Amino acid sequence: MSKLVSGLREAVQLCGLRDGMTISFHHHLRNGDFVLNMVCDELSDMGFKDLTINASAIHEGHGRLVEHLKSGVVTGIETNYMGSAVGRYISEGRLKKPVIFRTHGGRPSDIERGKSHIDVAFIAAPSSDCMGNCTGKFGPSACGSLGYAFADAEHADRVIIITDNLVPYPLAGFSISEVHADYVVSVDSIGDPAGIASSTTRMTRDPIALLIADYAAKVIRASGYLKDGFSFQTGAGGASLAAASFLKRLMQEQNIKGSYAMGGITGYIVDMLEAGCFETLADVQCFDLRAVESLNKNPRHREVTASHYASPTAKSSLVGGLDTVILGATEIDTQFNVNVHTDSRGYIMGGSGGHSDTAAGAKLAIIVAPLTRARLPLISDRVNCISTPGSTIDVLVTQFGIAVNPSGGDLALRLSEAGLPVRDIRDLKKTALEISGVPKPFAGGDREVARVLYRDGTQIDTIRNAAV
Amino acid sequence: MSKLVSGLREAVQLCGLRDGMTISFHHHLRNGDFVLNMVCDELSDMGFKDLTINASAIHEGHGRLVEHLKSGVVTGIETNYMGSAVGRYISEGRLKKPVIFRTHGGRPSDIERGKSHIDVAFIAAPSSDCMGNCTGKFGPSACGSLGYAFADAEHADRVIIITDNLVPYPLAGFSISEVHADYVVSVDSIGDPAGIASSTTRMTRDPIALLIADYAAKVIRASGYLKDGFSFQTGAGGASLAAASFLKRLMQEQNIKGSYAMGGITGYIVDMLEAGCFETLADVQCFDLRAVESLNKNPRHREVTASHYASPTAKSSLVGGLDTVILGATEIDTQFNVNVHTDSRGYIMGGSGGHSDTAAGAKLAIIVAPLTRARLPLISDRVNCISTPGSTIDVLVTQFGIAVNPSGGDLALRLSEAGLPVRDIRDLKKTALEISGVPKPFAGGDREVARVLYRDGTQIDTIRNAAV
Numbered sequence: 039m040s041k042l043v044s045g046l047r048e049a050v051q052l053c054g055l056r057d058g059m060t061i062s063f064h065h066h067l068r069n070g071d072f073v074l075n076m077v078c079d080e081l082s083d084m085g086f087k088d089l090t091i092n093a094s095a096i097h098e099g100h101g102r103l104v105e106h107l108k109s110g111v112v113t114g115i116e117t118n119y120m121g122s123a124v125g126r127y128i129s130e131g132r133l134k135k136p137v138i139f140r141t142h143g144g145r146p147s148d149i150e151r152g153k154s155h156i157d158v159a160f161i162a163a164p165s166s167d168c169m170g171n172c173t174g175k176f177g178p179s180a181c182g183s184l185g186y187a188f189a190d191a192e193h194a195d196r197v198i199i200i201t202d203n204l205v206p207y208p209l210a211g212f213s214i215s216e217v218h219a220d221y222v223v224s225v226d227s228i229g230d231p232a233g234i235a236s237s238t239t240r241m242t243r244d245p246i247a248l249l250i251a252d253y254a255a256k257v258i259r260a261s262g263y264l265k266d267g268f269s270f271q272t273g274a275g276g277a278s279l280a281a282a283s284f285l286k287r288l289m290q291e292q293n294i295k296g297s298y299a300m301g302g303i304t305g306y307i308v309d310m311l312e313a314g315c316f317e318t319l320a321d322v323q324c325f326d327l328r329a330v331e332s333l334n335k336n337p338r339h340r341e342v343t344a345s346h347y348a349s350p351t352a353k354s355s356l357v358g359g360l361d362t363v364i365l366g367a368t369e370i371d372t373q374f375n376v377n378v379h380t381d382s383r384g385y386i387m388g389g390s391g392g393h394s395d396t397a398a399g400a401k402l403a404i405i406v407a408p409l410t411r412a413r414l415p416l417i418s419d420r421v422n423c424i425s426t427p428g429s430t431i432d433v434l435v436t437q438f439g440i441a442v443n444p445s446g447g448d449l450a451l452r453l454s455e456a457g458l459p460v461r462d463i464r465d466l467k468k469t470a471l472e473i474s475g476v477p478k479p480f481a482g483g484d485r486e487v488a489r490v491l492y493r494d495g496t497q498i499d500t501i502r503n504a505a506v
Numbered sequence: 507m508s509k510l511v512s513g514l515r516e517a518v519q520l521c522g523l524r525d526g527m528t529i530s531f532h533h534h535l536r537n538g539d540f541v542l543n544m545v546c547d548e549l550s551d552m553g554f555k556d557l558t559i560n561a562s563a564i565h566e567g568h569g570r571l572v573e574h575l576k577s578g579v580v581t582g583i584e585t586n587y588m589g590s591a592v593g594r595y596i597s598e599g600r601l602k603k604p605v606i607f608r609t610h611g612g613r614p615s616d617i618e619r620g621k622s623h624i625d626v627a628f629i630a631a632p633s634s635d636c637m638g639n640c641t642g643k644f645g646p647s648a649c650g651s652l653g654y655a656f657a658d659a660e661h662a663d664r665v666i667i668i669t670d671n672l673v674p675y676p677l678a679g680f681s682i683s684e685v686h687a688d689y690v691v692s693v694d695s696i697g698d699p700a701g702i703a704s705s706t707t708r709m710t711r712d713p714i715a716l717l718i719a720d721y722a723a724k725v726i727r728a729s730g731y732l733k734d735g736f737s738f739q740t741g742a743g744g745a746s747l748a749a750a751s752f753l754k755r756l757m758q759e760q761n762i763k764g765s766y767a768m769g770g771i772t773g774y775i776v777d778m779l780e781a782g783c784f785e786t787l788a789d790v791q792c793f794d795l796r797a798v799e800s801l802n803k804n805p806r807h808r809e810v811t812a813s814h815y816a817s818p819t820a821k822s823s824l825v826g827g828l829d830t831v832i833l834g835a836t837e838i839d840t841q842f843n844v845n846v847h848t849d850s851r852g853y854i855m856g857g858s859g860g861h862s863d864t865a866a867g868a869k870l871a872i873i874v875a876p877l878t879r880a881r882l883p884l885i886s887d888r889v890n891c892i893s894t895p896g897s898t899i900d901v902l903v904t905q906f907g908i909a910v911n912p913s914g915g916d917l918a919l920r921l922s923e924a925g926l927p928v929r930d931i932r933d934l935k936k937t938a939l940e941i942s943g944v945p946k947p948f949a950g951g952d953r954e955v956a957r958v959l960y961r962d963g964t965q966i967d968t969i970r971n972a973a974v
Contacts, residue, residue, distance in 0.1 A: 039826055041821075169827070170821070170822070206785065210766075210788075210805065210807075211808070216822045217811070217817065317678070318676060320678075339678075343685070346683050354509065358507055359637070359675060
C-alpha cells in the first residue's frame with residue numbers, strides 16, 4: 039500500500055503524460071523552489087515537446103525555463119505572476135503562443151469550472167506520507183500554506199506529490215489529502231529554505247517608504263473602516279509592511295479589535311495577530327518563516343485555499359469581506375488603472391497575483407508607491423498594461439500627497455478633514471513629471487506576447503513585445 | 507456581506523427547491539438530530555411533494571419522517587443506515603419507490619461521480635459564521651467530525667447551513683468552508699446533546715460480550731498483524747468496545763506502537779491515542795463527547811471526509827491501509843456473508859454504514875456477535891440480506907468459538923496454535939440451533955422495498971417486504 043515510485047521519471051510515465059499536455063505547479067517555495075526546474079529538466083531529458091506550464095507564479099529562480107522554451111519542450115505558459123528572468127524572454131517576443139496571465143482568484147475559478155484543464159499536477163510538498171497526504175507546514179523545506187495548490191490537486195487528471203520529507207502514514211496534519219494523489223516521489227530537496235522566505239519581507243528603512251506608510255495608515259484611520267471587526271490585507275513590499283506596523287500601533291492605541299487579516303502572511307501580520315489586533319489569519323501563502331511557524335502552531339492562523347481566498351465564482355470568498363487592502367504598483371494612470379505586469383520599458387516583471395482580486399473585494403483599496411522610481415514617473419495618462427481596473431482602486435498614496443478616486447464619495451473630504459495632503463491625481467502626475475522629466479514615449483512592438491485575464495476570465499488587456 | 511436569511515423557509519425559497527428534487531442530510535447529530543425533522547416539517551408546511559431524501563443515516567429520532575412519507579411530501583429515500591422507526595414502515599411495503607441503501611464510502615463516491623445528484627443539501631452545523639464557514643467541533647450541539655457532510659457541501663447545487671451557534675466571521679477552525687455555502691439559517695437548537703452521544707458507547711458488563719471481546723483481542727494478537735504500525739477500526743457496540751479495551755492492554759504490555767485508528771471514534775479510542783497505542787486518529791464521526799473534545803483539541807486527532815475514510819473511487823482512502831476491523835452482525839451465514847440491514851423477521855433496522863467498506867479494506871475483518879439473541883440463532887445457511895459479502899470477512903468470534911473463513915490461508919492454524927477455540931462455522935451453526943431451536947422459516951413478501959448497493963455502486967441484494 040504505497041504510491042511511492044522510484045522517481046520522477048516513473049511517475050511521469052505512469053501518469054501517461056504526452057506531448058501537448060498541460061502540467062501545473064504552485065509557487066509556495068517562491069525563489070527557493072527546485073521543483074519546477076527539476077520537473078522540466080526531466081521532461082526535457084525524456085524527450086517531451088510542446089507542453090504548457092500552468093504555474094500559480096514563475097519566480098526569478100525559474101530562469102532555466104527559458105532553455106526549455108527555446109528547445110520547444112515548453113511552448114505555452116499560463117501564470118498569475120512572472121519574474122523578469124522569464125519575463126524578458128517573453129517580452130522579446132520569442133515565444134509563439136501568448137502567455138495567459140490570470141489572478142490568484144481567477145486561476146482556481148477557471149480550473150474548477152473546467153475552463154483551464156490540467157493533465158498532470160506536480161505538487162511540491164514539504165512533508166508527505168507514502169499515500170500523498172501532504173502539507174507545507176513542516177519539514178526541512180517548510181513553506182507554510184499550500185493555498186494555491188488545492189485546485190490543482192482536486193482537479194488535475196493526475197497528481198504527483200514531490201517531497202523531501204517522507205513521514206509515516208497517515209500524516210494527521212495533511213493539507214491536501216491522499217484522495218487526490220496518484221504518485222509520490224521522494225527527492226533529496228524540493229527547495230532552498232533561504233529562498234522560500236523572500237527578502238521582500240524585511241522592514242524598510244527607506245524614509246520615503248516610511249512616509250508613504252505613515253500616510254497610508256492615517257488614510258485607513260480617517261476612512262472610518264478602522265474599527266472593531268476591521269479586516270485587512272497588505273503585501274510584502276517595504277511600504278506595505280511599514281504601513282502594517284504603523285497600523286498596529288494605531289490599533290493598539292485605540293484598542294481596536296480587528297476580525298481578520300488575510301492573503302500572503304508575513305511575520306509582521308503574525309505580530310498583529312498575537313498582539314490582539316486580529317482574531318484570525320486566513321493564509322493562502324506564507325512570505326517568511328515566522329509565518330510558517332505560526333501557521334503550524336496557532337489554530338487561529340488558518341491555511342485557506344486560493345478559492346476561499348479570492349475566487350470570483352465560489353459561493354463566497356474572503357476578499358468579499360475585506361475592509362482594506364494595501365497594494366503596490368509599478369505604474370498607475372489618471373483613471374487609477376494599475377499596472378503590475380510590466381516595467382517602464384514594457385518588459386514583463388510581475389503579474390496580478392491577488393492584486394485585482396483584493397482591489398475588487400475591498401471596501402478601501404489603497405495603492406502605495408513612490409511618485410518616481412529611477413527617475414521615471416509613477417503616474418501616466420494610460421498605463422502600459424491594465425492589471426487592475428481603476429474602478430476598483432480608491433486611493434493612491436505617494437510621498438508627495440494622496441489622490442482619491444473621484445468615485446469614492448466623501449472619502450476625499452474625510453481625508454482632507456483629517457489633515458492629510460489630498461491632491462488631484464493629475465496634479466500628482468505633474469509633480470512626478472517635474473521631478474523625473476517627461477519620459478521617452480514607450481515604443482512597444484506589434485506582437486501580442488501575453489493576454490491579461492481579469493479575475494472573471496475576461497481579457498482585460500494585451501501585452502505586446504517590448505522595444506528591443 | 508452575509509448569507510444569513512430570515513429562516514428555513516426563505517432559504518428554501520431562495521434555493522429554488524421544487525417538487526421531485528433531492529435533498530440531503532448528514533447524521534452526525536445521531537439520535538439527537540433536530541434538523542431532518544425540522545426541514546421536513548417546514549417543507550411539508552410549504553406544500554412540497556415528491557421529494558427524495560438522501561441522508562447518510564436515518565436514526566430512531568427521525569420517526570416523524572413516516573408522516574411525510576404517508577402524505578407524499580417525501581417519496582424516495584437513499585441512505586446508508588435506517589433505524590427501525592422508519593425501517594418498519596418501509597418493510598411493511600408502504601413506500602412505492604424502493605429505498606436505496608449505500609455504504610459510507612459508496613455514498614460520497616456516487617455523489618462525486620455525479621451518479622447521485624443532490625439539489626439542496628441541508629447541513630446541520632454546531633458552529634457557523636454568517637458566510638457558512640462551519641464546524642462540528644464546538645458549540646452547544648457539538649458533534650465533532652462532519653465527515654459525511656463534505657461530499658454534500660462540495661457537490662450539491664445549493665447548500666443551506668443550519669446552525670444554533672453563530673460565531674464571528676471568519677471562523678478560523680472551519681471544517682466546511684464558505685466557498686460551498688449558499689445560505690445560513692440560525693435556529694434555536696439543531697439537536698439534543700444527550701442524543702448526540704449515543705448510549706451504545708457505554709462499556710458493556712455483559713459477561714458474554716466480554717468473553718467475545720477477549721477472544722477477539724486474542725485473535726488479533728495471534729493473527730500477526732498486531733505489531734508496530736498496526737491500524738485499527740472498531741464499532742461502538744459493547745463487544746467491540748470491550749475488545750478495544752483488551753487490545754489496549756495487550757498493546758501496552760507488549761509496547762506496540764500502532765499507526766492509526768479510524769472510523770467512528772469513541773472515548774475508548776481516544777484513550778488509546780493518549781496512551782500511545784496510536785500515532786493519530788482519522789475521525790469521520792464522533793460517537794461520544796470525549797471524542798468530540800479530543801477532535802477539537804488534539805491535532806493528532808484529525809477529522810477526515812467520508813471519501814478519505816472509505817471511498818472506493820478516491821485515488822486512495824484510509825480503509826485501504828487498515829490492518830484490522832472489528833464489526834458486528836445481526837446475522838451471518840455459512841459463507842460468512844453478513845446481514846446488518848434486517849432483523850430476524852426481515853424488518854429493516856440498520857444498514858451497511860462503513861461495514862462493507864472496512865471489511866473490504868482490512869487485512870483482518872472480524873465479526874463479533876453472540877451466537878444467539880432472543881432465542882434466535884446468529885448463523886444461517888443464507889442471510890436474509892447480504893450487507894457485506896463473505897469473501898471480505900475473515901473471522902467470526904462468538905462466545906462458543908471462533909470460525910475462520912476457509913479462504914483465510916493459515917489464519918485458522920495460527921489461531922488454533924494460540925489455543926483459541928477454532929470451530930467450523932457449520933458446527934457453530936449447529937450449536938446455535940441446539941440452543942435456540944430451529945427458527946420459523948422467514949416468510950418475506952414479494953415486493954421489493956429496498957435495494958442494497960455495494961460500495962462500488964453495484965446492487966448486492968434486494969430487501970423484500972416483511973411478513974405482516
